[in-house]
Amino acid sequence: MKVLVVGGGIIGCATADTLARGGARVVLFERGAPGGEASGAAAGMLTALGAGPRTQLQDLAVASWRLYPSVAAELLERTGVDVELVRRGTLYPIFTAGAIVETGVPPPLAAEFGVAILDEDETRAREPALSPRVRGALFVAGDHWVNNQRLVSAYAQAAAASGVEIRAGRAVTRILTAGGRAQGVLADGEEFGGDAVLIAAGAWSGELMATAGAKLRVRPARGQMLALSHVPPVLTHCVHGDEVYLVPRPSGELLVGATVERVGFRREVTAGGIAGLLATAIDLVPALGDRAITRTWYGFRPWAPDSLPVLGPWPGVSGLFIATGHYRSGIMLAPITARVMAEWILEGKPSIAADDFLPDRFVAGPRG
Ligand SMILES: Cc1cc2nc3c(=O)[nH]c(=O)nc-3n(C[C@H](O)[C@H](O)[C@H](O)COP(=O)(O)OP(=O)(O)OC[C@H]3O[C@@H](n4cnc5c(N)ncnc54)[C@H](O)[C@@H]3O)c2cc1C
Structure with missing residues (x-):
């Protein structure tokens, strides 16, 4: 089977690699x-x-999280790229503990992820630089992080090594x-044929789907970020507040x-955006004020109206x-998305429950 994948983000690269290996x-x-x-x-x-507990999204995320240690090890072996999987855990300052505390975590998952409520002394023992306003923290030992730039590069290199032709x-x-079937794609004026076409074009996927008469309601949600010099380090854990996170x-x-x-596709870093992030970060960790x-x-x-991924065959x-x-969780969800999509394309259905993510929920207007 020949599959044309459109989009070389984490979703396209990881899925292309899994398809080629399949x-x-x-x-x-x-x-x-x-x-x-x-x-x-x-x-x-x-x-x-x-x-939130017992949702398909949480099941998908946990399944993906479980794959990460082996994904990181395999990518290192296959490409020589270390994706810097850090497993020191995340502190959620107690005044901003957010969704995890509110919705609760099923006890087996709480144990697997090492979820603990820390008092003020325990919190400060882990992160002495936190503001005195912080009274404690929710600690999730299992909340890890990777270097996502390295991760995409590693997946792209692994895909190429598996035989994926990267254009x-x-x-x-x-x-x-033609006749209700995807036949291929037009790329810079040249036609390419294939048995299946996978659109993984992130926030631009809706524009492309429209060329097949499909109405996909996926829009961009811009995120601005910045980096501070962190030598010597002020923090050793990820710290996640309601309005800011520090990695x-x-x-x-x-x-x-x-x-x-x-704000659509406005390609700008704004004074207000960066000022807001910095003010909240310095409020949480005052010592950051001195950093370059x-x-x-x-x-x-890529954001759908119900904030859920859109995965599967287009009806x-x-x-x-x-x-x-994948909105705010595409890095987290990449390994399992690659598996689910490869199963959809090569086997006709995924091996895990994924019907919450079917694109049917957005189908409107002309099809075919
Ligand atoms: C500031 C910020 C912080 C984030 N933090 C996290 C985090 O900590 N953890 C997490 O899990 N997720 C995080 N996310 C979300 C995550 O980045 C996304 O969900 C994920 O990267 C989406 O991957 P993608 O491959 O679908 O999209 P993209 O990475 O946008 O890739 C889509 C690709 O398609 C290409 N493309 C588009 N149109 C065409 C076309 N017509 N022809 C050819 N190519 C095309 C684009 O050039 C692009 O490279 C964050 C996002 C942002 C913006």
Whole structure:
């Protein structure tokens, strides 16, 4: 089977790799460079418990989280790229403990993830630089993080080594359909045929699906971030408040994120966005006020109206598949998304429950 994958973010690269290892011939089209959009802009946090207990989203996230240690080890072995999986855990300051405390965590998962409530002394013993306003913390030992730029690069290199033909710098302008079937894509004026087409074009997926007469309600949610110099380190854990999170990278940077803005595809870092993140970060960890700003950036998260991923076959156009809408969790969900999509395409259905993510829920207007 020949599969054309559109989009070289984490979702496209991971799925292309899994498809090729499952025996498919795969061509991946990326109009820029792999990881050049949301997947490179992310913070790389692997926080699986925020979705609320007993939802398919939480099951998906936990399944993906469980895959990460072996994914990181395999990518290192296959490509030589260390994706910097850090397993020191995340502190949620108690005045901002958020969804995890409110929704509760089923006891077996709480044990697996090492969830604990820390009092003020225990919190300060872990992170002495936290503001005196912090009275305690929820600690999730299992909330890990990776270097997402390295991760996309590793998946792209692994995909190429598995035989995926990566066409970077090639923009797909049209999905080709005939008689209710996807036939291929048009990329920079050239037609490419395939047995299946997978759209993994992130926040741009809706534009592409429209060329096949499909109405997909996925929009960009801009996120701005910055990095501070973090040598010597102020924090050793990830610290996650309601309005800001702080991610210490092994490379000596502290990532500070992130805004969530519905401003379309405006390619800007704004004074207000960065000022807001910095004020909240310094309020939480006053010592950060002395640190140099090393970088600022933005990315466009793919966001569906119900904030759930959109995964599966597009109804009414056989051979057309979609994998997008990962919103704030696409790095977290990449390994399991790759598996689910490869199963949809190669075997006709996934091995885990994923019907909450079917694109049927958005189908409107002409099909086929
Ligand atoms: C600031 C920020 C922080 C985040 N932090 C986290 C986090 O800590 N943890 C987490 O799990 N998630 C996080 N996310 C979310 C995560 O980054 C996204 O959910 C994920 O990267 C989406 O991956 P994707 O492959 O679908 O999209 P993208 O990475 O955007 O990839 C889509 C690709 O498709 C290409 N493309 C588009 N149109 C075409 C076309 N017509 N032809 C060819 N190529 C095309 C684009 O160039 C792009 O490279 C964050 C996002 C942002 C912005």
